[in-house]
Amino acid sequence: MEEILLLDWLPVKTTINSENYIEELTELRKAIKRERRGKLIHGVLLQHDNAMPHVSSKIMDTIHDLGFECLPPIYSPALAPSDYWSFREMERPLRAKRFDYFKRLEKEVKH
Template sequence: MSKRITPFASRYCSTLDRLKEAIRRKSPGLLRRGVVLQHDNATPHSANLTQQWLQRYGWEILPHPAHSPDLAPSDFRLFGPLKCHLGGMAFETEDDLISELRNWFANLDVDFFRVGINSLLSRWQKCINLHGDYVEK
């Protein structure tokens, strides 16, 4: 019995297509060396369509224990500062919001991302030491 393709998986694969193109433009050597992607266990990420996409391009997935938001860089490093930045703002249109988000991302220091990714090492080690249990921040 085959799983039906969800619109969320299809949209996620479109996002991966855009990511692949951005990597190709900005750092083509990375695609040749291989991409290691971390995403959580959300349905669009684990869907057959997504798994086929990842296999076709040879992208490796860094395993992600269930219920471990502290191991997802977006949860522990990105959303808090983004929430602070957007706090109290109101947007008249979706385009206004998108513009603000683009500006915010464009103005982040490259170390913002480096620190977030590098801190994964210690978080993963804690998770391993706790045999997969939740790792506090």
């Protein structure tokens, strides 16, 4: 809730699947450990939508193994309540800008 800890881009025309979601969760745990020292001990509440890769038994086992607690899926499969705040705040500096290349967009979002 303090700031974005991990931002990753899938290659164009790539769909999230269990394997790359597990990699993201593992990277998220590393980012929390690195950027929020001592907070893992208090637990991590993970909220995500109920898309198939997110609720598979493989993912749920990984979430448990990483020590995360998964909140129940929310009503909308497309947007978690946390996304409303995050994306609104990220959108403001990008409003009305056009990007010719994906790399320019990526650089601006990271900034």
